[in-house]
Amino acid sequence: MRDLISEMAGHIVVNGVKIARNGAALLDVPHLALNGPGPTLILGPNGAGKSLLLRCLHGLIVPDKGFVKQDGVPLNTDQTARQAMVFQQPVLLRRSVSANLDFVLKRRGLHRSARKVRIAELLAEGGLEGKARQSARSLSGGEAQRLAILRALALDPDTLFLDEPTSALDPSATQMIEGMVLRASGRGVRIVMVTHDIGQARRLAADIVMMHGGHVVEHGDARQVLDAPKSEASRRYLAGGLVT
Ligand SMILES: Nc1ncnc2c1ncn2[C@@H]1O[C@H](COP(=O)(O)OP(=O)(O)OP(=O)(O)O)[C@@H](O)[C@H]1O
Ligand SMILES: [Mg+2]
Structure with a gap:
């Protein structure tokens, strides 16, 4: 039974989540299930709603409509206490x-x-x-970000959210952080990470969530999304074109 519970830890389901501000829909996700064993990477252009979604999954924002469930029950403070989040600007x-x-x-x-x-x-x-x-x-930017991740790991989380943790870092600092993320994933920590780095998504992701305009336009196996994206928005984002 213990094994079954630990295997299930970190399964996240988003249902009918909507967030609007000043009459504008910022996030509209009818359904999203994050339950694979490997890292989930969230990609999409600026303003797509990636950080908002991450904040919802971590319980920092309560959606106007809908809910997030983890391991079959609505997200509660016991669960969010077992999650950790690393922000783009490390807070030390x-x-x-x-x-x-x-x-x-x-x-x-x-x-x-x-x-x-x-x-x-x-x-x-x-x-x-x-x-x-x-x-x-x-500390340098790369060292500070590593410390921020270590602080998150010190919580011994079952789920680790990372919002563009390597966006300001050089390739070797990025590689160190990718190693930390992969090792955490290998130890069974559920990883949900936002990036704009398509190479990073290719190196780390088991599955990819593509966002655009507050919507999840595609979610699937990383290779499939990167090599044969189904949505036009994904195709254009991955091709480096402007998505309007
Ligand atoms: N509290 C808020 N009030 C009004 N608008 C907001 C609020 N928070 C976020 N937004 C808007 O919601 C949209 C999505 O924001 P979000 O931060 O999730 O984008 P993102 O995909 O993370 O983009 P980036 O790649 O630039 O980090 C943006 O247009 C942003 O201006
Ligand atoms: Mg963001």
């Missing part, structure tokens, strides 16, 4: 790198000795072993 405490991780672990109730072990593991996972005592605010 004005403390040392290790203190940023310690803060999360302490809130989870880990004792001092267990926290020390876990911090060492996390620093190694993010390649930040030599930075433990450095002020988090003085």
Whole structure:
């Protein structure tokens, strides 16, 4: 039974979700089921509704209509507490790198000795072993983003949402973060990640959600969506053309 529950963890279903502001429909997703084992990548042009959808899935925005369910029940605070989110601009405490991780672990109730072990593991996972005592605010963009992901992982989440975590990073920093994401996925963490980097989608995604104008225009196996997109909006986005 335990195995069955852990296998199911992180299955997300969106049903009839609508968000409007000032009379404009920003998000309109009749149905979306994220239940595959591998990373889900969300793609689409600026303003397509990717970040809004991610915020809905994490319970940061309650839709005007419809609902999000995880593992068969409407999203609740117990579930969102087991999710973690990494924003495009990392939010870090004005403390040392290790203190940023310690803060999360302490809130989870880990004792001092267990926290020390876990911090060492996390620093190694993010390649930040030599930075433990450095002020988090003085990290480079790539290092700060790695620390933000480590903080998210320190929550031991069943689901990890990432909103364009590598958009401002060079290829080697991007590669390090992609490694962290793939390893988390390999450990069973459900990954839902927004990107504009089609190469990244090709490297990471099991399935791809294509968005345009607040709608999910396509959702399917990554290879199929990237190599043989079914919707015109997907075709044009992937071809690098303007989608109007
Ligand atoms: N609180 C809000 N009030 C009004 N409009 C909003 C609000 N939040 C988002 N929007 C609008 O909703 C649309 C979708 O925004 P969203 O941030 O989800 O886009 P996105 O796909 O993440 O784009 P990008 O690639 O630029 O990050 C945009 O037109 C945005 O201006
Ligand atoms: Mg966005």
